[in-house]
Amino acid sequence: xxxxxxxxxxxxxxxxxxxxxxxxxxxxxxxxxxxxxxxxxxxxxxxxxxxxxxxxxxxxxxxxxxxxxxxxxxxxxxxxxxxxxxxxxxxxxxxxxxxxxxxxxxxxxxxxxxxxxxxxxxxxxxxxxxxxxxxxxxxxxxxxxxxxxxxxxxxxxxxxxxxxxxxxxxxxxxxxxxxxxxxxxxxxxxxxxxxxxxxxxxxxxxxxxxxxxxxxxxxxxxxxxxxxxxxxxxxxxxxxxxxxxxxxxxxxxxxxxxxxxxxxxxxxxxxxxxxxxxxxxxxxxxxxxxxxxxxxxxxxxxxxxxxxxxxxxxxxxxxxxxxxxxxxxxxxxxxxxxxxxxxxxxxxxxxxxxxxxxxxxxxxxxxxxxxxxxxxxxxxxxxxxxxxxxxxxxxxxxxxxxxxxxxxxxxxxxxxxxxxxxxxxxxxxxxxxxxxxxxxxxxxxxxxxxxxxxxxxxxxxxxxxxxxxxxxxxxxxxxxxxxxxxxxxxxxxxxxxxxxxxxxxxxxxxxxxxxxxxxxxxxxxxxxxxxxxxxxxxxxxxxxxxxxxxxxxxxxxxxxxxxxxxxxxxxxxxxxxxxxxxxxxxxxxxxxxxxxxxxxxxxxxxxxxxxxxxxxxxxxxxxxxxxxxxxxxxxxxxxxxxxxxxxxxxxxxxx
Numbered sequence: 001x002x003x004x005x006x007x008x009x010x011x012x013x014x015x016x017x018x019x020x021x022x023x024x025x026x027x028x029x030x031x032x033x034x035x036x037x038x039x040x041x042x043x044x045x046x047x048x049x050x051x052x053x054x055x056x057x058x059x060x061x062x063x064x065x066x067x068x069x070x071x072x073x074x075x076x077x078x079x080x081x082x083x084x085x086x087x088x089x090x091x092x093x094x095x096x097x098x099x100x101x102x103x104x105x106x107x108x109x110x111x112x113x114x115x116x117x118x119x120x121x122x123x124x125x126x127x128x129x130x131x132x133x134x135x136x137x138x139x140x141x142x143x144x145x146x147x148x149x150x151x152x153x154x155x156x157x158x159x160x161x162x163x164x165x166x167x168x169x170x171x172x173x174x175x176x177x178x179x180x181x182x183x184x185x186x187x188x189x190x191x192x193x194x195x196x197x198x199x200x201x202x203x204x205x206x207x208x209x210x211x212x213x214x215x216x217x218x219x220x221x222x223x224x225x226x227x228x229x230x231x232x233x234x235x236x237x238x239x240x241x242x243x244x245x246x247x248x249x250x251x252x253x254x255x256x257x258x259x260x261x262x263x264x265x266x267x268x269x270x271x272x273x274x275x276x277x278x279x280x281x282x283x284x285x286x287x288x289x290x291x292x293x294x295x296x297x298x299x300x301x302x303x304x305x306x307x308x309x310x311x312x313x314x315x316x317x318x319x320x321x322x323x324x325x326x327x328x329x330x331x332x333x334x335x336x337x338x339x340x341x342x343x344x345x346x347x348x349x350x351x352x353x354x355x356x357x358x359x360x361x362x363x364x365x366x367x368x369x370x371x372x373x374x375x376x377x378x379x380x381x382x383x384x385x386x387x388x389x390x391x392x393x394x395x396x397x398x399x400x401x402x403x404x405x406x407x408x409x410x411x412x413x414x415x416x417x418x419x420x421x422x423x424x425x426x427x428x429x430x431x432x433x434x435x436x437x438x439x440x441x442x443x444x445x446x447x448x449x450x451x452x453x454x455x456x457x458x459x460x461x462x463x464x465x466x467x468x469x470x471x472x473x474x475x476x477x478x479x480x481x482x483x484x485x486x487x488x489x490x491x492x493x494x495x496x497x498x499x500x501x502x503x504x505x506x507x508x509x510x511x512x513x514x515x516x517x518x519x520x521x522x523x524x525x526x527x528x529x530x531x532x533x534x535x536x537x538x539x540x541x542x543x544x545x546x547x548x549x550x551x552x553x554x555x556x557x558x559x560x561x562x563x564x565x566x567x568x569x570x571x572x573x574x575x576x577x578x579x580x581x582x583x584x585x586x587x588x589x590x591x592x593x594x595x596x597x598x599x600x601x602x603x604x605x606x607x608x609x610x611x612x613x614x615x616x617x618x619x620x621x622x623x624x625x626x627x628x629x630x631x632x633x634x635x636x637x638x639x640x641x642x643x644x645x646x647x648x649x650x651x652x653x654x655x
Contacts, residue, residue, distance in 0.1 A: 020258055021206050024251035025086060028210070031247045033078045035240075037071065085216070086248075090209030097201050100163025100520055101156070102142060104204070104309075107302050110144030110167045115412035115476045121173050121350075127400075128182050129166055130473060132189045134396035135274075135388045137633060137642040139475045139517045141166050141192075145173055146300070152176065152288050153296045155309040156188035159198050160640055162517040169298070171291075172311075176284055177350045183271050183280030184311055190270035193386050193642060196263055200309045203259055208305060210252045214245025249304075253323045256308035260325045268332055276390035278336045288312050289329045289344035378619040380646060382612055385636065388644040395645055399469055404458050410451075410477075411470065417477030418444075418489050419451040421514060423459040424467055425496045425507055426452075436499045443492045464626045465645065468633060471510060475517055486522040490515055505552050506627065508589045509634035512596070516638065532602040535609065539577035541595035542610060543568075545635070546579070548587040549617045553628065563620035567613040574609055596638045607639050 097103050105112075113122050126143055133140040141156070141164040149169035158164030166188055168181075176184065191197050220238025271281045288295035296312030303314050313326040326332075333340045384392075400408075410416030422440055426433050441449040462470060481489060493511045497504070532538055550563040561581050568579045599610055614635055618628040629646050636643040 020255045021210075024210060024248075024255055025083070027251060028086075028247050029079045029082050032082055032244050033075050035244055036074060036078055037069070082213075085212050086209035088209075089212030089215075090205050093208035094202075094205035097205055098524065100160075100201075101158035101165030101167075101197075102163065102521075104155075104157035104201070104306065105142075105144040105165045105167045108146055108167065108298075108300050108306060109148055110146050110165075113143045113145055115143075116409065124178055125168065125173050125181065125185075128178065128185050130400055131393060131396045132182075132185050132274075133472055134399055134469045135392040135644060136189055136193060136386075137388070137637065137644045138164075138189075138192065139472045139513075142476055142479060144168075145170060146298075149298055149300070151291065151294055151297045152184075152284065152312065153298055153314055154184050154188055154311040155306065156191050156197050157201065157309060158192070159201055159520075161192060161642060163520045164192055164197060172284075174349055174351075175287055175347060177353050179275075179277055179280040180284040180287070180350075181280075182275055183277065183282075184284050186271035186274040187267045187281060187311060189274070190267040191263070193388075194263075194266070194270070196267070199259065203256065203308060204305060207252045207256060210248040210255075211245070211305065213241050213248050217241030217243075217245045250323075253307075253325075257323050257325050260308035261327055264326050264332065265335055268336060272336055274388055274390070275393060282333050282337050282340070285312075285329055285333050286344050287347045289333075290347040295329075378615060378624065381615040381619075381624070381632065381643075382608070384646075385611070385641060385643050391647055392644045395647055396469075399466060399645070400473070402466070403462075403470065403473075407455065407458050407462075407470065408473070410455055411474040412477045414477055414480035414485070415448065415451060416455070417474040418481070418485075419448060419455050420459065420474050421471065421478070421489075421511075422448070422452045422492065422496060423455045424462075424471065424510065425493065426456070427500055429500075432500050436496050439495050439499055440492060443495050444488055448492075464630055467510070468513070468630055468637075469645070471514060475514070478514070478518055479521055481522075483522055486518065505548055505589070505592065506631050506634065508592065509631065509638060512593070513634060513637050532598070532606060535571065535575045535602075535606050536577040538599060538602060538606070538610075539575050539579055541598045542571055542575070542613065543579045543582060544587045544591045544595040545599070545610070546613060546617050547582045547584075548592050549614055549631070549635075550581075550620075551584045551587065552631065553618060553620065559620075563617045566620045567617035570616050571609055571613045596635070600639050602639075607641055611636055611639065611641060611643075 102112075113126060115126055117123055117126065122145065125145070129143050130140050138161040141158070141161075144165055144167040146167060146169045150171040151169055152172045152175055154166065154168040154172050156164060156166050166185060168184070172181070172184060191200070217238045217240070221235050221242055268281055272278050275281075293316070296310065296314060297316070298306075298310065298314035307314050308325045310326070312329075313324065315325075317324075330340070330342050403411075407420065410420050426436050437449055437453065440452060478486075478489070493514070497507055497511055535542070546564050546567045547560075549567070550560040553563055554560050564581045568581075571579060599607065602610070611632075614632060615624070618624050618632055624632065624646075633643045633645075
């Protein structure tokens, strides 16, 4: 199953979520109706004892009995009331979650880790997350730690890679070795890449609506009147709602379990494929078992709402196995290590099991030059998309450590990260660079210009294939900007790009990546909704994008048109609409921007066809060169299809 099939499966699972939700709500209405019917019938029988008269010649008694079980006014009142509470609750929670993973991480008591932290455990965690992100081709997510939780657990949250966060408990950070922590983080990254993360947030918003009756009941139960003599009926109503609300809790847990359980096996397997180190994730699972009942327990008040997102079971063992959000630990371990005997070893702190952080780094992490860039074969493009492996991970470690310390520190700081992006966008022409620096000072400040110039000697030697990873590393630092600073930052980027009056598709896509990934946080941008399930309405957008790529690859009109035709031919069978080659003026940055925005709303399989066509265009001359490869990765990122770095087949990075 490739990346796009996993994305399509996650989209289908959303439909199943709607079915589960509808069935759960219907059952809740039925149960609540029966409860209220019983309560009213009991109350009525006390005040109006029934006298039974039997008449063999009419159906009076049968009609009376039927009325006891079917009262339309009561049923529709219960249905409307229940739907109103669930709808308002789900809508409120969904709006609250619109900002993405940071809302969930903060809701669970998570503390955002400063990317420049000097704490050794936090530094280890941040480095592992950065390596996973670089290997996957996704922007580095924000990292949170829940200080009050001593068990071993973690979760990833967000609508897209733009607003994703990775959150771990203090026990996870302190008790796991680097390899074990890497296994847990790889598990969470599989949820990010497979589309599970978006489904989890939708499920969180949905489940909150179902739980609302119990939440309201709990609030009313503890409500007291202003005077002790007052007869306050609210606690009685609260107790009734709490009892009824547990019906919602039951069905909510069933829905969470139905959506979550099987995906944990898949995420475990993906983590092993990613790291090629089964001892990492199995070691983490064994430590959870070794801690006993508290192994992965989360005691936070919101743990039940988020239970389907955890790495391990965050709640107590359920009464029924079908309500379990996670498979048993032994089953998960044996799926990876069939020889496991079911015995969990004693648990030690990570500091007692491994050398101080830094001495445990793999050989590929030693600072030095990154692996050379080779021409990429066309057949290597699609298979690796969204499916990083151990070679990508080793490459990411070497790549991150190859950056000079000054650039690594700058990437983790708000002002430094801004200056880093500015430096990446400066022209190689000295006169144009001077003009851009003057414009930068006019649109920001002299201090920002000075910081940009300070970083230039470190940025200029950065290879083309390292520019996008450097941008990804800088995103957590850029998220520390204030809204006013972000407005200034985005304006300055546009000024730098437009300074030379030339079309540079790579620079355009680079800045689009930066602003797109930050837009949700600063502008409240809504997540993209799939609107196109056929390619025909997007034919013109495909033509614009393929034409723009063809113009980048060559100055010869004949070669440009030939490259376009090669990409067009791969789309023609499914386009069902003509794709017409357009001029450079008709495929300028404005047209490309509109095309990418519309293509980003396409279904996964359509995006797959578009990216494959783009690869056909840039590989029209037989190979994909360095700039073309990174341009292809940038376009894939703009379409929310993370593409790992291109590696030479059969050669280990760092050799």
